[in-house]
Amino acid sequence: MFTLTTKLGLFAAKEWKWIIGGVTIFFVGIIMMVVGLGSSTEEETGEFEVGELSADVLAYRSLIEAELKKYGMEEHTLVLLAILQQESGGGLSRDIFQASESLGLPPNSITDPLYSIQVGVKHFVGVFEKGKAKGVNIEGIVQSYNFGSAYIDFLSSKGGKHSEALAKEFSSLQMKRNPGQYTCGGDTNNFRYPYCYGDWSYTTKVFSYISTGGAIATGSQLGQKAYETLYNEVLKYEGFPYTWGGSTPATSFDCSGLTSWAFKNIGYSLPRTAQEQYEATKRISRDQMKPGDLIFFKTASYNAVTHVGIYVGNNKMFDANNGGIGFSELNNYWNPKIVGYGRVS
Template sequence: MGKLKLLNWLSVIGLALFLLMIPAFMMMLNPSDSEENAFQTQDDDEIGTIMVSSEVERYRPLFEKYAKKYGVEKLVNILMALTMQESGGRVPDVMQSSESLGLPPNTITDPEQSIDAGVRHFKAVYTSAKGDVDLALQAYNFGGGFITWVQNGKGGKYTLSLAQEFSSMMAGKMGWGRYGDPEYVPHVRRYLKPASKFTGDFQKVMDEALKYQGNPYSWGGSTPQTGFDCSGLTQWTYKQVGISLPRTAQEQFYASKKVSVSEARAGDLVFFTGTYVGKYITHVGIYLGNGRMYNSNDSGIKYDNLSGYWKQHLVGYGRVADFKS
């Protein structure tokens, strides 16, 4: 091979290697953005098992088929839990999809057609909701107008209180006693059981916390009987393993040992400010690692990503126990 050809060949290889290195280099320059995007793709990684009837479970191959067709493979369990709420698998129109096609209720008599139409409709509202699973779920019940209403001046993300407000507003406009199911999201999510990812005392904390998943936020609540606000939930669940926390989020912030984001690990508390007008620390959640938390907020007791709204209000992390992973 001539020297000139060899140099040209080496130049091509060098250029190719450089182009391959660019994405990694850009992630090093801006790790927070790439990290946030990773969090946003974990819609329901916490789901370990789904508690549905045999009538719904028998359709799993069809849910997998149409979830793949419409690009929502990760949400198969969500779709099956939705179906459990809609029909329990007891009628041919298992996803109650007839109305999404402009037909009277229960017109569809083929379960596969119902699942095809239902998954297609869910994908449409999921896309409009910009990946907010709970907003999409509630819109499956209320209709797409709920998404538009939430995104135009209502903060852009699902909360239980917004679902209740919309239901009351629409019932009044229509002259009906009730509009849809304002608690549709917790009703669907009761069929989903998160995977067990932790060990020791922290798993005991999460076992207790997960008993209340999907329950509504309760201002001032600190027991299962009263319901839970954010700090009430952390105080109650950590108490189950002998860890005594003060009552409010701000008091828990001052009582915890501050750790950096790189030091934070599952079992630490994560604190926020400005989530309402008041004290410096206005919200607390249970940090789960990998940019995730479990908390009680206006959307109810649930998992959340530490991106978007929460990232904007994040103050830091606090350690209240040395949990061993």
């Protein structure tokens, strides 16, 4: 039988667990903000198009990445951050991933954000592995985080490619199979009868937080997994200073040092300089460019090619320039300097 003292001890233990978790997250956030201070470039930069993901959400990045690493899936950190933004509304809460229901518990039963990360990541890994096994695309996998794994089976029978039309169809079927079990959310959740099982626009909302920065751009000639691995690798160095001759994280990077390092991480060997990389890659036109292709520039007189960046979609590249390492718009400054486009093969 529990005594009053035992109950008070259990209560105190739970509260201390929450406090310790909160303090951990607070200091992670402070460290990330300090690291980010002073990082600027000549061009507009920003990992997610500034304002897309909230500071509260970004503070969890290292914790989410560490949890994903346990499953060998850290390349999907950006997707999980976007899911977190959608689930939390950009603010802090205890069940930040709204993961209680994946355990069969009532909403918000989880009261520890660190545990919510563990459960949310595990739920994502589960639908990801099932989705890949059944030939379902990443958009369908993300929608399954909201709908549950039954959507994987449904989508697999429809060809494996997610669309809002198919999400609406699935939602409607679930309503018909379980009449009276689900209620519509009304205007506040943008739900409309009969599509009131889950949120059929969930995938669209999730990707809206990260796609503008090219984070989950699709159609790379490298393959999606390789491109995401490359992309996540260069993101680690956003805000680092430009270092002439730099070719490793220990020294920071110059433009071609960054590209050669990035492609080395996915099994490609690029020469060391921008000129050599231009000569070693396949020429393509601007219309043929896909995320993961290289863009070459002439910014000085000593070589025909003196600068290189990685195309990430949406008229942006990721590069190391005199202002530092980050995203650059292909704008009136960069466009006149373009020499050509190259594909690594």
